Amino acid sequence: MHYFKKLSAVAFLVILFACGDKDRIPRDIMKPEEMSAVLADLTIAEAYGNNLVMNSNPQHYDSMRQEKVKVYSKQVLDLHHVSPKNFYNSYTWYEQHPDKLSAVLSQVTANLTERKNKAPDMGELSAPVAYRLRAIFPNAEKAILLSANSDTTKPFIKRQK
Numbered sequence: 001m002h003y004f005k006k007l008s009a010v011a012f013l014v015i016l017f018a019c020g021d022k023d024r025i026p027r028d029i030m031k032p033e034e035m036s037a038v039l040a041d042l043t044i045a046e047a048y049g050n051n052l053v054m055n056s057n058p059q060h061y062d063s064m065r066q067e068k069v070k071v072y073s074k075q076v077l078d079l080h081h082v083s084p085k086n087f088y089n090s091y092t093w094y095e096q097h098p099d100k101l102s103a104v105l106s107q108v109t110a111n112l113t114e115r116k117n118k119a120p121d122m123g124e125l126s127a128p129v130a131y132r133l134r135a136i137f138p139n140a141e142k143a144i145l146l147s148a149n150s151d152t153t154k155p156f157i158k159r160q161k
Helices: 002-018 032-052 058-079 084-096 098-118 129-136
Strands: none
Touching: 032 058, 032 084, 032 098, 058 084, 084 098
16 A cells, blocks of 8 residues: 555656646746847848958858858857857757747847838938947947947947957
8 A cells, every 4th residue: 555655656746747837948048038139139240241241252252251140140149148058059949949939030020120110211321320320229339339430330349458
């Protein structure tokens, strides 16, 4: 009889843990809001990196593009205080949970659409770069060096002393 009680207790514990909260996001995984913010900024960084080298030497285009995108991606992760390992682990977890990934990607789309709608007409070249960038990047002063003498930017690069 004592053996039956032990077996019942073990079976109950196994069932209890097997029926855990499968929708719960583990502690070491980025929260959906944080993940969507990082993915939105990475999307912009990749687009910017791709456009920067478009007019460069065609022989070196792909390697230059890849290098720019790597640099900008690392800077985006640094700005969000996320390590590459944490980001990749989180992204892998979200890939294994398509319903959660779908919700995150919907947030990314909404974020990018909102930024695009807030942005001034990019065809209006007379608008200062600082104004155009602040419309897209609300915290541009912290993340982007704006040259006072020219109309160029270096996104996501921190000032070196």
